[in-house]
Amino acid sequence: MSEKPQAPRGTYDVLPEDDAGRRAVEAAARSILGGAGYRRIETPIFEHTELFARGVGASTDIVQKEMYTFKDAGDRSLTLRPEGTAPVMRSYHEHGMHKLPQPAKLWYLGPFFRQEKPQAGRYREFWQVGIEAIGSSDPAVDAEAITLLHALATELGVTGVRLRLASLGTPETRAEYRELLVAHLRAHEDQLSEEVRARIDLNPLRAFDADHPGTREVMRAAPLLIDHLTDEDREHFAEVRARLDAAEIAYEIDPTLVRGIDYYTRTLFELTSDALGAQSGVGGGGRYDRLAETLGLPDTPGIGWAAGVERLLLAGDHRPHPEPVCDLYVAGTDVAAFTLTAEARRAGLNVQLELAGRSRKGQLKQADRSGARYVAIFGDEGINLKDMESGEQETVAADAVVARVLRGRHLS
Secondary structure, three states: OOOOOOOOOOOOOOOOHHHHHHHHHHHHHHHHHHHHOEOOOOOEEEEEEEHHHHHOOOOOOHHHHHOOOEOOOOOOEEOOOOOOHHHHHHHHHHOOOOOOOOOOEEEEEEEEOOOOOEEEOOOOOOEEEEEEEEEOHHHHHHHHHHHHHHHHHHHHHHHOOOEEEEEEOOOOEEEEEEHHHHHHHHOHHHHHHHHHHHHOOHHHHHHHHHHOOHHHHHHHOOOOOHHHHHHHHHHHHHHHHHHHOOOOOOOOOOOOOOOOOOOOOEEEEEEEEEHHOOOOOEEEEEEOOOHHHHHOOOOOOOOEEEEEEHHHHOOOOOOOOOOOOOOEEEEEEOHHHHHHHHHHOOOOOOEEEOOOOOOOHHHHHHHHHEEEEEEEEEEEEEEEOOOOOOEEEEEEEEHHHHHHHHHHHHHH
């Protein structure tokens, strides 16, 4: 006997009882981000693979191990989007947003895909809410982006929040620092994990993320990028921190903070929650002033972040919006019932229709479960309209039901 069909490992179904929380995330994002002048953008679920190979970085785990890539009927390589920044940057240039007042402030909400090991709050198909502010290198843009992430987490009741902050400088600064770090790792190669040893030349900064005890011991004495920043980069970082201080946003400087994407420059940040345990990341991001150039586009500065919707809900005490009120339950499925339902909905009432062939008793029970204020029961002499709050019932002409329900809703 074949097994029952199930969702693929690392994916999940969003059930009706999950909807309120997810709507709360969207409502908070729309209010906070929209209120700050960000406008919503949606990019395609799949893009040309080259966009991510060039933008995210060929040496990253995302490109090497985690992307869902396939060939279409035209033998073109396509990839389910693993992140949102490169697609938004593509869209920014493709649709001439550089002609708008800068920075272009955009926010998004949607599904993303990575072949990661599934665990609590981390899935292979996951949703993210994020922002991109493209077209300005002002440190005030960095500070505002960080405050918006903090505000969203606060609004959704995320507990145990910690904000970590760092600066990656410029690619030129990183290239010089990289030589120092590689030399340090080579000098202690016998203490490193096999994975870190294999990636010393490819992506040495990822050694800071290692859980391997020997590697962690080596990294305690490793040179730090923040000690090798240029004066200009240090000044930019100081300006960002000054604005966060002014906004009374608490943070800690973490010189070991790295992210698994190559396009980041200068400001880097991550928001974590103690409520999530070991996998504590809620959201994060940074500045990416060289991303457009990497993609073969005109030089364009930018900064952004993304937060996992599932992680916001796991770590937060969200306040879901109430379910829509049922103004009228129509106990019937014949033409007359459909006529009344259509008329009531055109008048702006929330109407549910009996669709299961229940008995009169069953209809009233279902109306009560639906939270209906009124029930319309079709009889020989007209429509019996029952007020579910008072229990009173009256016979009303078919063409007067909607007006009666509207009057009752207004008075309640």
